Each structure stands twice: as C-alpha cells, then as structure tokens.
Amino acid sequence: MSLLELLFPPKCPACKMRKAKEQVLCRSCLSEYEKEKNRLCPSCKNKRSRCHCRPRQASSAVFAYLSVFRYRENTPGGRLILKIKDQKQEQITEFLAEDLCKTLQNGCILKSDALITYVPRAQRSVLESGTDQAKALALALGKQCTLPVVNCLVHDKDGREQKSLSSKERHAHAQSVYHLREVCGDLGGKQVILVDDIVTSGATLSACAELLRKGGAGQIICLCAGRR
Ligand SMILES: [Zn+2]
Ligand SMILES: [Zn+2]
Structure with a gap:
C-alpha cells in the first residue's frame, strides 16, 4: 500500500466506507x-x-427502451449516477458502461452499422460541473462494445431543469431544446443507440429520438443506466 493510500484510503462512492482501490464499490454495496x-x-x-x-x-420512433437498473436515489446504483453528474469520475463511468454494454447486447440485436449517440447536457451545466455524464457514458460504452460514437445532437437552450416541470411541460420543453447537428444530416437508415444516464418520463429521449428519425436514423434504441 502506498503512503497516499494509507493517508487517504479509497472510499466507496456509495457509502463512504473504505474499499479496495481496484473496486468501484465496497463489497456490501456491490452486492x-x-x-x-x-x-x-x-x-x-x-x-x-x-x-x-x-x-x-x-x-413510436423508438424501437426499445433499455436500462440497467431501477433508479432510486439511495441505492448504490443511484449514488453512482449522482456522482458522475457532479464531476468527472472515470472509474465509475467505466463501471456503468460495462453494464450498459451487457444490457445492450442482451436487449437487442446489434447491427453492423450501429452507432452510439447521446443526449447532450446544457452548456451551462457542463461548465458548472465540468462534465457531461451522458457523453462520458456514451464514449466509455463505445470503447466497451467497439462501436463508433457520433455527436448528433445539440442542447441549445439553458432553460429550466427538466425535473422542475410537469409531464406536459416536459414534452414541449424537450422538443424546443434539442436539435440535430448539421453534420448528422443523414443517418442513412443506421441503427442508433441513444444514451442517457436516467430515463424518467421519457420526454427527453423521445424528443431526441424524433430528431434522429428526421435525420434518417433507422432503428433507434434508447439505453440508460437508471430507470425511474
Ligand atoms: Zn459501499
Ligand atoms: Zn417491465
């Protein structure tokens, strides 16, 4: 054990107890x-x-909605998602991406032209926290399952957070906030895996999926770590 580890023993991000350095969660949180x-x-x-x-x-633009676990704030999985929202956490991101990859491979038939994209976060939130968790998950997933990651969508308004809105408002809000990047003009019937950290009402994913469909995407699969 290094001196650094002795002074600052690695802590489990879910329960703050000591854990093995190479493990993401302590043994009890992992189970x-x-x-x-x-x-x-x-x-x-x-x-x-x-x-x-x-x-x-x-x-109706979405073929399937897949998720790794039921999201609840006070569970280890929920805490991991909160962690990567707040700051860059490569170890946690890779851990979740491994499960995203398994969920994707078990939940659908991947086509040879499949590509990954993600629901981008508002620029202001990225500046504040220094991280875009859906992008980080998408990039790590791309590495895990060797699929290309394409930045297809733009979040162009810094409006209210989705969670403060009613479900009707969410839909209209989500539709006004995102647009398709021009470089993604023609997705040519490709299978698109749309990644986000959590799905709540589905309004955001649906709005993004509809844009991808307009851009020519073929089968669209939404893939999230947590599902509320
Ligand atoms: Zn723990
Ligand atoms: Zn079900």
Whole structure:
C-alpha cells in the first residue's frame, strides 16, 4: 500500500466506507447493486433484461427502451449516477458502461452499422460541473462494445431543469431544446443507440429520438443506466 493510500484510503462512492482501490464499490454495496440489477420490473414482473416496458412519454420512433437498473436515489446504483453528474469520475463511468454494454447486447440485436449517440447536457451545466455524464457514458460504452460514437445532437437552450416541470411541460420543453447537428444530416437508415444516464418520463429521449428519425436514423434504441 502506498503512503497516499494509507493517508487517504479509497472510499466507496456509495457509502463512504473504505474499499479496495481496484473496486468501484465496497463489497456490501456491490452486492446490493447486483441485487438491484436483478430486481424484477414492478410493472411487467420480468427481469430487467426481459423488460420491454416503455416510459410514459414513449415515442413510436423508438424501437426499445433499455436500462440497467431501477433508479432510486439511495441505492448504490443511484449514488453512482449522482456522482458522475457532479464531476468527472472515470472509474465509475467505466463501471456503468460495462453494464450498459451487457444490457445492450442482451436487449437487442446489434447491427453492423450501429452507432452510439447521446443526449447532450446544457452548456451551462457542463461548465458548472465540468462534465457531461451522458457523453462520458456514451464514449466509455463505445470503447466497451467497439462501436463508433457520433455527436448528433445539440442542447441549445439553458432553460429550466427538466425535473422542475410537469409531464406536459416536459414534452414541449424537450422538443424546443434539442436539435440535430448539421453534420448528422443523414443517418442513412443506421441503427442508433441513444444514451442517457436516467430515463424518467421519457420526454427527453423521445424528443431526441424524433430528431434522429428526421435525420434518417433507422432503428433507434434508447439505453440508460437508471430507470425511474
Ligand atoms: Zn459501499
Ligand atoms: Zn417491465
């Protein structure tokens, strides 16, 4: 053990207890996280890998909505997502990307032309926290499953946070906030994996998916770490 580790022992991001340096979560949080992943979907009673439930504001442009676990703030998984929202955390991002990759491979048939894109965060939030968590997850996922990551969408308003809006407002807000980058003008019928950290109502993902569809995307699959 190095002196640095002796003075500042690595701590579990979920419970703040000591953990092994090479592990992301301590042993007990890891086992809680694994249980959480295997928890049956409360709506369809299927395992997450077999759950095809669509969020409230689903779009017909989206072929499937996949997620790794049910998001709850006080669970290890929920805490990991909060961590990467606040600051750059490569170890946690890679850990979550590994599960995103498995969820993607189990949940759909990947086509040879598949590409990954993500729901971009508002510029102001990126400046404040120094990180765009969906982008970071998408890049790490691209490495994990060797798929190209293309920056297709722009978030061009620094309006209110989605979570302060009613569900009707969310839809209109989401539709006014994003647009397709010109370089992504023609997605040529390709399979597009749209990544975000959490899906709540589905309004944001749906608005982004509709833009991708207008841009020529073929099958669109939404992939999130947590699902509320
Ligand atoms: Zn822990
Ligand atoms: Zn379900």
